[in-house]
Amino acid sequence: MTNKKAIKTDSAPDAVGPYSQAIKVGNLLFTSGQLPIDPSTGQIPQGTISVRAHQTIKNLAAVIEAAGAGLEDVVKTTVFLTDISDFQEINKVYEQYFARPFPARSAFQVAALPLAADIEIEAIVFIN
Template identity: 60%
Template sequence: MSNEAVSTEKAPKAVGPYSQAVKTGNLLFVSGQLPIDPATGSMVEGTIQDKTRRSLTNLAAVAEAGGTSLKNAVKVTVFLADIADFAAANEVYKEFFESPFPARSAVQVAALPLGGQIEIEAIFSIPA
């Protein structure tokens, strides 16, 4: 089984030497998605809700490019620059995912690339 890089113009380009996602077998591993507008290449302004929405929109775009969707998310990891944003980010998260919700971790980190406040990565199953 070989790995296949997945990319889409509907999500921001990688900010380092990594793929937007990697497909292997029936799994898709999507790299952390910052709240970057792919049209401008700039971090979105606004509230943590605005930034969460952009990160999840980017995540969904990469998932679709890899042949799956948010409903097939198995595990999501949310990285927050400030854990105090947890409740506000959850408000938006519930707009994108429904029961049965994927497994998830949310952690506060010392810093995120490009001064981001949130970054979201996920593992997806790919339907046969």
């Protein structure tokens, strides 16, 4: 049996289903996908994809920080977009939060995301 621990913080939105915000196993943290929900309002911010990308990464950072790590410890991200043409705009926001060496990353266009969001990001983090 694995020694897994659920990570929970009020600084990021609650899970919208039967899952944890993140699970820590040994030195690895696996986050659930974070949506651009403002935890103080429970709403997805209006405006550009950049506004929602900032909120998504802030939520991701809050979950990671609750586990005792930071964005600098992220080794892999997966970005889900409902419109892949937003990719360059997302990159501009992404590089404001992540530094070299950047985490490995995959990005996909998907048909839909929960709560009609247009971006979701999940991460794998190494906690030393």
